[in-house]
Amino acid sequence: MNGSPVGAPVLRIRDLQAFYGESHVLHGIDLEVEEGQVVTLLGRNGSGRTSTLKAILGLVGRRTGSIQVRGQETLSMAPHRIARLGVGYCPEERGIFASLSTEENLLLLPRTGDAGLSVEEIYAMFPNLLERRKSQGTRLSGGEQQMLAMARILRTGATILLLDEITEGLAPVIVQALGRVVRQLKDRGYTIVLVEQNFRFAAPLADRHHLLEHGRVVDTIEAGQLAGRMESLQEFLGV
Amino acid sequence: MIQALSGQLLLGLINGSFYALLSLGLAIIFGLLDVVNFAHGAQYMLGAFLAWMGLTYLGIGYWWALFLSPLLVGVLGLVIERVFLRRLQGLDNLYGLLLTFGLALVIEGLFHHAFGNSGSPYPVPELLRGGFDLGFMYLPKYRAWVVVVSLVVSIGSWFVIEKTRVGAYLRAGTENPKLLQAFGVNVPVMFMLTYGFGVALAAFAGVMAAPIYQVTPMMGSSVIMVVFAVVVIGGMGSILGSVVTGIGVGLIEGLTKFVWPEAASVVVFVLMAVVLLVRPAGLFGRQK
Numbered sequence: 352m353n354g355s356p357v358g359a360p361v362l363r364i365r366d367l368q369a370f371y372g373e374s375h376v377l378h379g380i381d382l383e384v385e386e387g388q389v390v391t392l393l394g395r396n397g398s399g400r401t402s403t404l405k406a407i408l409g410l411v412g413r414r415t416g417s418i419q420v421r422g423q424e425t426l427s428m429a430p431h432r433i434a435r436l437g438v439g440y441c442p443e444e445r446g447i448f449a450s451l452s453t454e455e456n457l458l459l460l461p462r463t464g465d466a467g468l469s470v471e472e473i474y475a476m477f478p479n480l481l482e483r484r485k486s487q488g489t490r491l492s493g494g495e496q497q498m499l500a501m502a503r504i505l506r507t508g509a510t511i512l513l514l515d516e517i518t519e520g521l522a523p524v525i526v527q528a529l530g531r532v533v534r535q536l537k538d539r540g541y542t543i544v545l546v547e548q549n550f551r552f553a554a555p556l557a558d559r560h561h562l563l564e565h566g567r568v569v570d571t572i573e574a575g576q577l578a579g580r581m582e583s584l585q586e587f588l589g590v
Numbered sequence: 591m592i593q594a595l596s597g598q599l600l601l602g603l604i605n606g607s608f609y610a611l612l613s614l615g616l617a618i619i620f621g622l623l624d625v626v627n628f629a630h631g632a633q634y635m636l637g638a639f640l641a642w643m644g645l646t647y648l649g650i651g652y653w654w655a656l657f658l659s660p661l662l663v664g665v666l667g668l669v670i671e672r673v674f675l676r677r678l679q680g681l682d683n684l685y686g687l688l689l690t691f692g693l694a695l696v697i698e699g700l701f702h703h704a705f706g707n708s709g710s711p712y713p714v715p716e717l718l719r720g721g722f723d724l725g726f727m728y729l730p731k732y733r734a735w736v737v738v739v740s741l742v743v744s745i746g747s748w749f750v751i752e753k754t755r756v757g758a759y760l761r762a763g764t765e766n767p768k769l770l771q772a773f774g775v776n777v778p779v780m781f782m783l784t785y786g787f788g789v790a791l792a793a794f795a796g797v798m799a800a801p802i803y804q805v806t807p808m809m810g811s812s813v814i815m816v817v818f819a820v821v822v823i824g825g826m827g828s829i830l831g832s833v834v835t836g837i838g839v840g841l842i843e844g845l846t847k848f849v850w851p852e853a854a855s856v857v858v859f860v861l862m863a864v865v866l867l868v869r870p871a872g873l874f875g876r877q878k
Contacts, residue, residue, distance in 0.1 A: 408772045434774035446769045450761040459758055460773045507774065 359422070361386050361511055361542050362407070366416040369406040369566075376402045376411065378566040384511075389533070389543040391553045394563035395589060400546040401443055402566070404513045408440055409433055420511065435463045439509030443516045443546075445500045447488040454484040457503045464508030473502045476532070494525035501532060512536070515546045526552055550588065562587055596727045598844040604733050604802065606840020607740035611795040612817045613824065613832035614744055615788035618751075621764040621827035622784045625675055625686035630817070631810030632694040633789045636663050637796025639701060642712050642805045652715035652801070659797045660790040667789030671782045679781075694811070701807035709804025736798055743794070744833040751829055760784065764827065819862045825875020835873060 362384040369377035377399050384390050392400040405411050407418055409430040418425050420436045434440070448456055457473065457480065474481040477498045483491060491499060497517055504512060514533075518526045526549065533556050536543065547553040553560075554577060562570040562584075570587075572580050612630060619627045640659040644650035650658065670693065678685045714732045721730040751757035762770045763780055771777040796810075803809055820839050824831030839858055847854040865873060 410768060410772055429776075429778070430768070430771040431774050431776050434772055440772050442769060442772075446766065448762045448765050450765055451758055455758045458755070459762055459770075459775075461775060463774050504773075 359386070360384060360419075361421050362544070363419040364403075364407070364417070367403070367406060367418060368415045369402055369411040370413045371402075372412055376566055377406060377414075379416070380406075380563075380566070380568055382561060382568060384542055384544060386542055387537070387540045388558045389537050389545065389556050390559045390561060391545045391547050391557045392561050392563055393547070393550070393553075393584075393588060398563040399566035400563055401515055403563070404440070404515055404544065404546060407433070407513060408438065434509070435461075437464050437509045437511055439463075439504030439507055439512045441500045441504060441512070441514045441517060443519070445496050447491070447496045447499060449487065449489040451488050452484065453480055453486050453488050453491060453499060456488040456499055457484075457506060460503050460507045462506070462508050464510065466510055467508030468505045470506065473506055476505075476535075477502050494521050494528075497521060497525070497529065498532075501529070505536075510541050512541055512543045513546075514543060516548060517545075518547065518549045518552050530556065550584075560584075592726055595848050598848040599841060600727065600729065600733065600844070601847070602840040602842070602844020603737055603837065604840070605843060606837035607737050608795055608799055608813065608836075609817055609820045609840055610744050610833045610836030611740050611798070612792055612813065613820045613836045614747055614829065615791035615795075616817065616821050617824070617827055617829055617832040618747075618760070618791075619785055619788040620821070621829070622760060622767070623671075623675065623686075623781050624683050625678075625690065625785070626683060627785075627788065628687055628691035628814075629670070629694040629697065630690075630789075630792050631812075631814030632697040633663055633667070633792040633810070634796040634799070634813065635701070635807060635810035636666075636697065637793025638712070638800040638803075638805045638809060639705075639796075639807075640793070641797045641800050642710055645712065646710075652713075652797075655800075656794070656797050660793040663793035663796075664786045664790030667786040668782050670789075671785040675785065676778065676781070698807050698811060705807055707806065707808070709806040709809075712800035712805050714801040732801055736802065739798065740795075743791070744836075747791075748829055748833065816858050819858045821872075823858075823862050823865045823872060825872025828872065828874040831872060831874025 360383040362382065364380055364382040367377055367380040368375070380399070380403055392403060394400050402411060406414050409425070409428065414426055416426070420433065420438060423436060425433045425436070448459070451459065457470070479495050480499055480502060483495065488499065489496070501517065517529055530552055533543065537556065545553055545557065558574050560572045561568050562572070572584065612634060616627055616630055619625055637659045640662060641652070641655035644655050644658065674689055675686060678689060718732040718735050721728055722734070751760055759770070759775060759780060763777060767777050799809070816839070820835050821832055823839065824835030839861070842857060842861065843854055846857045
């Protein structure tokens with residue numbers, strides 16, 4: 352999409368350590384995601400999944416190691432510059448601004464590339480948002496807010512999406528709809544990092560699963576190996 | 591009787607206009623930067639003084655001063671944000687308060703040293719001399735001008751913040767600046783420009799005030815205490831709240847001057863205490 356060589360990782364993380372003040376949350380994450388791949392970060396609460404996404408965006412206190420986005424080192428970049436490399440973020444709490452209308456939320460994010468969907472395409476994909484465009488962003492239902500959080504990063508032209516727990520607390524029918532959206536995005540060539548509790552949601556979508564524990568990647572499972580690894584995986588996740 | 595009352599109410603309306611302009615700037619700055627800008631009074635004084643100096647030393651008139659003085663003070667604001675306030679981000683907002691309080695003392699001290707205590711008059715611009723006879727009272731043109739302009743500026747600012755794209759950035763940044771930056775918005779520059787704008791607004795009020803009040807180094811510190819009370823009553827960070835409360839407080843002061851003159855200077859603070867007891871977040875503030 353953005354002219355990086357085929358097969359080259361669009362996201363390459365090496366020995367990433369991250370800190371919030373005194374507390375050391377990531378202890379050497381290594382991760383590579385290639386163009387067009389969907390990968391998940393799995394792990395229990397506090398294993399460092401959300402912190403990894405935040406560290407990529409520069410939202411943690413201090414970072415060491417290396418994070419390359421499309422070959423560019425981002426460790427010393429301000430968050431807005433990292434976003435402009437084409438990184439779209441959907442935070443766990445969705446981050447819908449309460450003082451903005453639905454449409455203002457949708458149009459707020461600056462465009463970071465040419466690949467962004469037009470507002471018409473977005474409203475075709477999420478018809479509810481068109482209907483409720485004048486409503487206050489946080490008056491939408493949980494599912495609609497999640498759609499809005501996804502829609503607004505698709506408008507920017509970001510092609511590397513960091514999605515944190517997008518199915519959390521949503522009804523099954525909405526989760527299915529989100530699954531279709533992620534599938535469509537994958538078909539369009541987006542690169543996606545999913546942090547997900549809902550393994551049944553993530554399993555059919557992902558090319559690879561990374562298991563995190565104590566701020567490290569302790570295991571990696573390719574989609575093809577999944578069937579044989581189910582038991583150990585369930586034990587790992589404690590389900 | 592009616593003449594005395596309407597006279598006091600007009601005075602209250604004038605004062606209220608300045609409270610509104612000043613608390614508007616404070617509210618915008620506090621909302622986005624989380625800085626309680628104690629230098630606001632000094633910046634208001636700077637606006638008035640630059641107008642006076644421009645006229646006295648360079649022959650620059652009121653209309654140019656109305657434009658140039660806020661511009662210069664606004665640029666000074668950009669520098670203050672970039673050099674000092676940015677370093678305090680992430681710390682308790684008490685640090686910003688102390689820093690700006692210190693700046694106010696330095697600025698006012700320098701002007702006091704250079705110009706002494708006594709006030710200098712600033713002439714009303716020719717176009718706005720004279721007044722209208724309303725039958726029950728005489729309304730000087732300049733005072734009508736102050737009320738109208740401050741209303742236009744206040745409503746204009748409210749409109750820009752609530753209804754435009756620039757305002758959407760400001761509102762989103764007020765809610766969650768870190769997230770907004772992670773979405774690709776250059777929030778540090780937004781902070782700088784917002785502080786510059788808020789400070790320019792204070793200087794604008796200063797120029798408007800110059801022909802009404804005496805231009806003195808301490809003119810800011812006397813008005814700023816009331817303005818902070820206005821901000822607390824209206825609700826910290828509420829734009830509409832600060833404008834409505836500013837004008838309301840001015841009118842209440844004027845009314846008190848008519849019925850019980852001795853209480854006029856404390857009525858604002860009594861009101862503040864009552865509001866804090868009943869609605870700690872202020873009349874228009876959102877409970878956190």
